[in-house]
Amino acid sequence: MTRLARTSVWPGIALAAGVFALCLLVSLAFGPASLSLGEVWRFVTSGPVPGDLPNAIFWQIRLPRVLVACLVGAELAVAGVILQDLFLNPLTDPYVTGVSSGAALGATIGIVLHVSNLPWMTVLALIGGFLTLGVVWMAARRRGRIDIFVLLLAGVTISYLASAVVTVLMIRANQDMYAIVYWLMGSFSGRGWQDVVIALVAVPFMIAPLFFAKEMDILLQGEKRALELGVEVERTKRVLLVTAGVLTAIAVSVSGIIGFVGLVVPHIVRLLVGPGHRSLLPVSLLLGASMMGIADLLSRTVIAPNEIPVGVVTTFVGAPLFVYLLRRGRKG
Amino acid sequence: MSTTRPRRGLAAVILLSALVLAVVGAAALAGCGSDASAGGEASPAASAASDSSAPITVTDGAGATVTLQQPAARIVSLAPANTEIAYAIGAGDKMVAGTSYDDYPEEASSLPKTGDFANPNVEKIASFNPDLVLAAGGIQDKLRSKLEQLGMTVYVVDPKTYDGVMTDITNLGQLAGSMAQAQQVADAMLKAKDEVQAQVASLSRPATFLEIYSKPLMTAGGRTFIDDMITLAGGVNLGATAGSGFPTFSTEVLFKNDPAVYIADSGSMSQPGDISKRSGFAELTAVKDGHVYVIEDSIIARPGPRLAEGLQELVKMIHPEAAAAQ
Numbered sequence: 001m002t003r004l005a006r007t008s009v010w011p012g013i014a015l016a017a018g019v020f021a022l023c024l025l026v027s028l029a030f031g032p033a034s035l036s037l038g039e040v041w042r043f044v045t046s047g048p049v050p051g052d053l054p055n056a057i058f059w060q061i062r063l064p065r066v067l068v069a070c071l072v073g074a075e076l077a078v079a080g081v082i083l084q085d086l087f088l089n090p091l092t093d094p095y096v097t098g099v100s101s102g103a104a105l106g107a108t109i110g111i112v113l114h115v116s117n118l119p120w121m122t123v124l125a126l127i128g129g130f131l132t133l134g135v136v137w138m139a140a141r142r143r144g145r146i147d148i149f150v151l152l153l154a155g156v157t158i159s160y161l162a163s164a165v166v167t168v169l170m171i172r173a174n175q176d177m178y179a180i181v182y183w184l185m186g187s188f189s190g191r192g193w194q195d196v197v198i199a200l201v202a203v204p205f206m207i208a209p210l211f212f213a214k215e216m217d218i219l220l221q222g223e224k225r226a227l228e229l230g231v232e233v234e235r236t237k238r239v240l241l242v243t244a245g246v247l248t249a250i251a252v253s254v255s256g257i258i259g260f261v262g263l264v265v266p267h268i269v270r271l272l273v274g275p276g277h278r279s280l281l282p283v284s285l286l287l288g289a290s291m292m293g294i295a296d297l298l299s300r301t302v303i304a305p306n307e308i309p310v311g312v313v314t315t316f317v318g319a320p321l322f323v324y325l326l327r328r329g330r331k332g
Numbered sequence: 333m334s335t336t337r338p339r340r341g342l343a344a345v346i347l348l349s350a351l352v353l354a355v356v357g358a359a360a361l362a363g364c365g366s367d368a369s370a371g372g373e374a375s376p377a378a379s380a381a382s383d384s385s386a387p388i389t390v391t392d393g394a395g396a397t398v399t400l401q402q403p404a405a406r407i408v409s410l411a412p413a414n415t416e417i418a419y420a421i422g423a424g425d426k427m428v429a430g431t432s433y434d435d436y437p438e439e440a441s442s443l444p445k446t447g448d449f450a451n452p453n454v455e456k457i458a459s460f461n462p463d464l465v466l467a468a469g470g471i472q473d474k475l476r477s478k479l480e481q482l483g484m485t486v487y488v489v490d491p492k493t494y495d496g497v498m499t500d501i502t503n504l505g506q507l508a509g510s511m512a513q514a515q516q517v518a519d520a521m522l523k524a525k526d527e528v529q530a531q532v533a534s535l536s537r538p539a540t541f542l543e544i545y546s547k548p549l550m551t552a553g554g555r556t557f558i559d560d561m562i563t564l565a566g567g568v569n570l571g572a573t574a575g576s577g578f579p580t581f582s583t584e585v586l587f588k589n590d591p592a593v594y595i596a597d598s599g600s601m602s603q604p605g606d607i608s609k610r611s612g613f614a615e616l617t618a619v620k621d622g623h624v625y626v627i628e629d630s631i632i633a634r635p636g637p638r639l640a641e642g643l644q645e646l647v648k649m650i651h652p653e654a655a656a657a658q
Contacts, residue, residue, distance in 0.1 A: 031584050032582040032584045032585050032588075033582075033584035033585060033587060033588045050614075050615070051615065052615075053587060053590060053615050053616075056587065056612040056615040057584050057587045057588065057612070059612070060611045060612025060613075060615070061583050061584055061587060061611065061612050062584060064611055065583075111601070114601050115601075121547075171448060171450075171451065172448075176599075177450060178545065179545055179599075179600075179601070182545060182547070182548055182550075183547070187547065187548040189547060189548030189549050189580065189582075189583060190546050190547045190548060190549050190583055190610070191547075191611075192610060192611020192612070193611050194611070300582055300584070304582050304584075304585060305573060305574045305579075305581055305582045305585040306574055306575060306579045306580050306581070306582070307548060307580040307581075307582060
């Protein structure tokens, strides 16, 4: 642990930042409307120009979509790191807290009530996510402390409950079934600057955990040990859980439920840079953004003018990569 | 030894990916193959069915031959469109059950229910003891064999064109013994089509986009009766470039093609106001020229007699000048 802390984290972070920059550029350069690289460069330098349709394709369609995808990827990856390490459970992903199912329930209610698409669906999803976080929180609170174990179980239970209600609503509202199914599948299709703004709200919550990197490192040895070492365990847990909940709620409310990134990116990054949070958190943030950016690029280009659900792409890209790294990682 | 391990890992990974791809490929192929003939076709035997003792035989939308010894007296409908057809051809009094979504005509909503469109309950259907079950294609494909095993006669309404709907209507007229009224309904649909064809014959054909859903953006592809109706109404359906059925559609490609007319199915829950406010949409020709519309889902997405109304509405949207001149 002490040796880890002394090694510089910057080379790893710089490398991840480089990867992210590359992914961002590639995602912006390519798309189904096949703008030439020269055109893209011209749009970048000219800024948005009203009345110019190709310019609008870049500034109003492609750019906001890429930004939303990267932000959601980063949010899910950071939430995944926090929750896996707080629950000390490698199978944890951001969706176990029930926040995503709560958000899905909110969005489903929006669909069934036919609230207009923008931006109320997102707002209802956010409300659903936060309400669920509150319920799970209350269930896990005992005499002023949060029982992580109860929180996990309560989260999973609420998650099942919310999913059951979604299913009932889906059956009752047959005509809207497809809308609900597609929302649940997750997608960045049709996301614009409004969604970028909502996703940007999460940025402080992505940064905040960095200030708890040391506490998180120590918490890996268990709460009791952390207490002995003078960590304010309850305060740390409170901040981190709320942070992960907010990140998940915001991510899910703009994109729907996209699997795999929040589960696998933290594991991949642990294999690459180790469990120390000073590098694990920022590198996960950057690689989560990269992976989602590339997954969405594939989703919108491979079978254009159709789109592949992005969750399918994250799994196709992530699963082989993860299995490979797991095998390689075990060698050492 | 340690150097071979990563390679074995890699081999396992490649194997796994290949397996996944094979499964996905197989699923995609199965999807392509399942399209049966477009619309139902009346068989020659059916036209001779005026003799009440002869069996009635027609070919349904799945290409299957459907035979009844005598006109159906107890009909169960598994789709709102089928219910509409049954009432329109004067077989409403023979309807013994419908779906939870039947809302037209109004008396159809008080029919006993067999469940919803996606999950019809086989036991419940059997309990009505129907002599004819009117099913839909696609999601209900697997239902047919189950119902037939229980001894029920099933007619699948799954038209891919406007004319296919007319064929289904006359076929059901024969099966329900109300051919005269069915022919009237089909004739009215034909008349509407001919009038519309005359209106748009000499006009240019604007690129038209039909939104089924917005997030993700979905449209009506080729080999759908909606595509056929857009063509009949004098437009060119952008969605037809994206394959058949109801595919997702790239927003960038939508912009690249810059439709002159943008129509949202009311099932998408979109409003013209929301559509023009979406990121970048103000630059679309359809938005700039004010050709953004919402069309009622049940007159364009329900393959029944009211498609005639849907067709007339489409002309008003795609060719307002022609509709105004009428």
